[in-house]
Amino acid sequence: MQTEYISAFDVVLGVLWRFWPVWVALILVMGASFSYRRKLGLYGQLFDSGVGIAGVFICLFWLFTAIFASTISPFDPLAQVSVMKDTLPGAIEPASKLVYYFGGDKLARDVFSRMVYGSQIVLIIAPAATGFALMVGITLGLPAGYYGGKIDTLLSFLANLVLAFPVILLFYLLVTPGIMDTPIPYAMAGLFFLFPIIFFCVLFWTRYKNRPDRLYILLGITLVVGGWIYAGLVFDKDPLKIVHIDPNQLNIFVAVVFASSPGVFRIVRGLTMDIKTRDYVAAAQTRGESPWYIMLWEILPNARGPLIVDACLRIGYTTILLGTLGYFGLGLAPESPDWGTAIKDASRLLRSFIHPALPPTIALMSFVLGLNLLADSLREQSMKD
């Protein structure tokens, strides 16, 4: 049977039309942010430069794409419609009369829907892993920079140890199907996921030590919420069955956190060593504040500028790492719609078909570009202050 096609112009229009929830959300959010940009602090200042607007636009675009993925994509990303195998962009699926906007891949899946669903995987794992890496890096970097001495030597040695590993070798060793049979990923997850709980407990403890009424509430909330997520992520024993992570994804998650936390550690350590010589730290020391109070409530807030910039860049870098994992077929399921896996599948067949390769590559590139533009503009704005 002959497959019917729509014209290139209709493909462009159709794709733009499929993204309608994203456009609506973008107009609302960007419009609101732009009109109230004077009251929004650092975020509002982003709207002063073209680069900043472009960065916010691209990042929000992918964020909303991930949120509305099920509305945008016409097909199930895993569904195979055998007549659509290797069809070119714009082919009409005979049964539903819906269009394969970017064509079909070698397993007859809709490339467009896979790209849209791929954003979900990236936008969940990359920021979350970066968040955990930040927690680990901050919790270890602050004391290393503040105390110096033996603890600094030890922690820096460990960080350099991890950094000396080429990332790809680390992934080949840590993200294998075999390693899931051993307790290593779970032990590492157990260790890494402990850091946010420790961080928030110490944060509240140092601040509200003398005000038990608030302290106990905040500590209670931290321990209950943290413990709940911890049980769900590490032991997969969430009593409410809401927090759940696939063992494969846990493995990737842990490996990515492990690979990127030494970088955060280094930055936090450097910033701490710089800031601890300031007068307000000396003032706090004279007041008799505890070291952890100084680290968390004096030094950390003053290091936030470079840390926010670094976090933006790091989410982009984590996206690239996830793509690398997908490209080498490590960790993620082979049929997973994430961009790295899609690039791997498509790049093997570049000689015959190029259309399945382009959407995931451009998606990944544009998302990382958006984050980099955002980071660049944030850096510029924070330097003005």
Add this chain to the structure above:
Amino acid sequence: MFSFIARRIGTILLTMLCLTLVVFFLVNLEPNLKKLAISQTEMHTPADQLESWLVNHGYRQNFFLRYGQWLGVLPKHPITDPATGKTTQRFSFCNDPTEPQFSGVLQGDFGCSTKFKTTVAAKLFPALGATGLLMFWVLAVMVPISLLIGILAGMREGSRTDRVLSVASIASTATPEYVSGVIFTVIFASWLGWLNGSAASASQGITFYNFTLPVITLAIYGIGYIARMTRASMVEVMTQQYIRTARLKGLSFSSVVIKHALRNALIAPFTVIMLQFPWLLTGVVIVEVMFRYQGFGYTLVEAAGNNDIDLLLGCSLVSVFIVLITQLISDVGYAFLNPRIRVQ
């Protein structure tokens, strides 16, 4: 200076020892050993024979004993048949000793590759040579282009050239190798047909036709980063007093840039280029797999995919060594180039 370098080399050796121990631990996990045994024996071998293969080839000895043997501080033993007492080589294809002797990394014996059925040295060093060639061309393309972009952009901060070049370098840092590789292949190989999408034939001899795509793919990711660092350094230098003095003296802008600014602005990029090597190593793996070039990265992927213990250890040793030694060179070189820095 001497004691600084000696101390750093001590740290490097300690780091390498720790890292190889970690790698040794990870490749010797039970599932990995099973995988090795399955790939080394015939199809559908029963479990007890897999186990006896592992025992026979010494994989069931104590962990630290085997690490010591690999390192060369403990003697390697051949396989001894318990019934007859006759000794045979562990792996016949790479001249393993028939009597106990010290033969580890310290003695220059990197062991035996189970995947390629040869010694690790025979596989690893030609691959390193091939990658060295690739690296040479990458650096030859990357360094001049990125320095030029950085200097042009940083010369006049905020100008139109600066904005265009800065956005271009941000875009290039947002393009990992597997993305730019696909895009370049689509444009230059599939569409225009100018270049070859595979570098498999480059092992016989490199030509413009088969080697350009891997080189530019690898270079493009680094160009943006180095260019931005050069730009930042150039911008800083251009605001210095001595530049203003030179300008007020009546020197032309181009001669101020070339004679006064350039030398001082190039100190920081030197460090950055040296510290790019860990990234380049990851990039090499992606590019070599993508373009089927038989170098270090390709070997590493093959070794990791087949859990080839000795080869993988050799690969990690080499890559960790490269990373650490480039760090040392960058620190020492920085102290040499910048007279304000003193190493103690």
